[in-house]
Amino acid sequence: MTNDTGLIRSHPRFEKAAEALRAGHDRFVEELIALTEIPAPPFKEEKRAAAYEEMFRALGLEEVERDGIGNVTGLRRGRGNGPIVVASSHLDTVFPEGTDVKVRREGTKLFAPGVGDDTRGLATLLAFIRALDAAGIETEQDILFVGDVGEEGKGDLRGIRYLFTENPYRERIASFFTFDGIETQDLVTAGVGSYRYKVAFKGPGGHSLGAFGTVNPAYALGAFLVGMSKIEVPGDPRSSYCASTFQGGTSVNAIPEEVWTEIDLRSESAEVLDRVDGEVKALIEEAVKGENARGDTSNGEITCELTRIGNRPAGTTPHNTTIVEASVAAIKAYGFEPEFSASSTDANIPMSLGVPAVKFGHGGAGGRAHTLEEWVDVEPELSLRGHCAGLLALVATAGFVEA
Amino acid sequence: MTNDTGLIRSHPRFEKAAEALRAGHDRFVEELIALTEIPAPPFKEEKRAAAYEEMFRALGLEEVERDGIGNVTGLRRGRGNGPIVVASSHLDTVFPEGTDVKVRREGTKLFAPGVGDDTRGLATLLAFIRALDAAGIETEQDILFVGDVGEEGKGDLRGIRYLFTENPYRERIASFFTFDGIETQDLVTAGVGSYRYKVAFKGPGGHSLGAFGTVNPAYALGAFLVGMSKIEVPGDPRSSYCASTFQGGTSVNAIPEEVWTEIDLRSESAEVLDRVDGEVKALIEEAVKGENARGDTSNGEITCELTRIGNRPAGTTPHNTTIVEASVAAIKAYGFEPEFSASSTDANIPMSLGVPAVKFGHGGAGGRAHTLEEWVDVEPELSLRGHCAGLLALVATAGFVEA
Secondary structure, three states: OEOOHHHHHHOHHHHHHHHHHHHOHHHHHHHHHHHHOOOOOOOOOHHHHHHHHHHHHHOOOEEEEEOOOOOEEEEEOOOOOOOEEEEEEEOOOOOOOOOOOOOEEEOOEEEOOOHHHHHHHHHHHHHHHHHHHHHOOOEOOEEEEEEEOOOOHHHOOHHHHHHHHOOHHHHHEEEEEEEOOOOOOEEEEEEOEEEEEEEEEEOOOEEOOOOOOEOOHHHHHHHHHHHHHOOOOOOOOOEEEEEEEEEEOOOOOEEOOEEEEEEEEEEOOHHHHHHHHHHHHHHHHHHHHHHHHHOEOOOOOOEEEEEEEEEEOOEEOOOOOHHHHHHHHHHHHOOOOOEEEEEOOOOHHHHHHOOOEEEEOOOOEEEOOOOOOOEEEOOHHHHHHHHHHHHHHHHHHHOEOOO | OEOOHHHHHOOHHHHHHHHHHHHOHHHHHHHHHHHHOOOOOOOOOHHHHHHHHHHHHHOOOEEEEEOOOOOEEEEEOOOOOOOEEEEEEEOOOOOOOOOOOOOEEEOOEEEOOOHHHHHHHHHHHHHHHHHHHHHOOOEOOEEEEEEEOOOOHHHOOHHHHHHHHOOHHHHHEEEEEEEOOOOOOEEEEEEOEEEEEEEEEEOOOEEOOOOOOEOOHHHHHHHHHHHHHOOOOOOOOOEEEEEEEEEEOOOOOEEOOEEEEEEEEEEOOHHHHHHHHHHHHHHHHHHHHHHHHHOEOOOOOOEEEEEEEEEEOOEEOOOOOHHHHHHHHHHHHOOOOOEEEEEOOOOHHHHHOOOOEEEEOOOOEEEOOOOOOOEEEOOHHHHHHHHHHHHHHHHHHHOEOOO
């Protein structure tokens, strides 16, 4: 058994696996398109999960099932029958029900919401399984392939959180890959923590003319947004904030009784995250006070109801772990220069629990994730270099059985 | 011919008309119930219009027809065959299709959505026509009776707008009554104008962390709202503005591609309304520029799409016009103390065009308009005093032929 990527890569069986990836590239593209065109809106991954489960079965994985929260899991047994390496990608997209997910192809480019994030990861896992089987590769540890639910947004990592807290495999997981994001050089070893809130400003409402002058929660929201746009955060540790979704009011001729926004605060640094969190809360208080001072409160005051809707733990994976060392070596082996980065992914959960974990790219090129213009490029050379690097990292982490 | 309400009221023919109103009160109540129970949702007045058209025909009005936009019109010829007085009420209610419009009667009270606003006006016009005919009253000017469409909400006064811009009668209308609202003392001589817009800020969107720094249309919205809350408007002429409804964004972890608000601007003064309109447009421009200066525009800039969703012109009717003088005298003649008020009604259209117009009550008591609990009281004494006042004002404005 070896974890040495150099030895593995030059082994005839791994070479055969690389050839299988190349031979199966068209099939990979077909499966990517097929999966992309099965909508998987937040909290509605069932249809895609059912299809993915069938694909796992068809590939001969063992103990294929959907766990208690909806993750699709399937085992490829290793020799050891003990510790497990997880190779996962997430089933869900950010796009709501009814979004047109038909793939448009232009040359080697595929355009569709979710085609990259993370459907390309799902199709990549299928390509890995096929290549491992075609090459007869045996690993020391079992590999648990997972298509997980709830990575995006309000999903709040619930699929992988469940995997590590409820799923019977949880005790055996020794390391964790999430294949997510395009670029092979981008290796995430730090989990950006995030706080998410629904910020609901409320007031007495009233007729737009008849009650003119009455406090309007929309103006408190406005002041909050302006304040938010001025919050300063460092680039390193990487940090961000976003006012994302909005709703409120009932009629154009009525002062709204409630307007709300959902916001997303992130940082690699728990300290920065808490500082931004404090600023946001101060801005809310100031916005409420300001509108109550500006308008007439005789029918009621502006208040704000702050509801936490997301809490993703921060965490890091030390660079001297097998998974990081194997990943770095595999990325270099295929001509990329590894860049360590921090992000908020399924890997946050194992990282926060001390289980070595990385987010590994699923290869190729792409862009505009989380927009209707999302695209990936499936041009074979770059794609296959990415796939080979990923498979090498996975096999090296699981331990390659040479005999 | 006289416009003198004192002379008219004491004339035997007008006394006969008042008796006819009293004798016909039960029929008025029956017709009010029948019309209320024909639903007339916004933009779906056809069924009620067809019934009303038949009622006009049965009463012997001339040239009964439905005009190009759906208004029911019928003429009661005067002696002059020239200028016209319009007596109108609106067919539409605010209630959507499927609302239960069955009338519940408790003593002299009738409960049903729309029973007051403005079905009671429609039934009142029928009572007027019958009383005029029973008494053989001749007027100098023709009276055009109108059941009009599109007074409420997004109907945007389209029925009366059409009457004054497209209908062949438009050139001949010398004065205009809308019988709308319950209270006889409430005489609307000023039309509150309103502009309504959907203000949609748009941007390139992106991942909340991955694209952090990208322009966010929410912050442009915020700046716009803060600016809007500082707009100053006079209390007299009565004016208002309101940011009312909100929507935008798709996911908490995505920079929104679009956020919008619907806003309502109103004033009794066309000048103030246009000034506020200009300030709003300047604020929008400033908010767009500000966010494009603040954030990264490499994936696209913030823009704003401004869509007019409502346009009700402001206007006033001078108090020294025949219609206002006759209305005030008629209201006083039946023991009420006239209160001049400003509102947004069908009368806005003629007022804005310089055609003398008022909103006159259709009598009785009532309340909870625009709610499912709407009610009117058809107790005869108060109802009939209101009807007599309305009929007197109408006849005096049209000119009573004494000979």
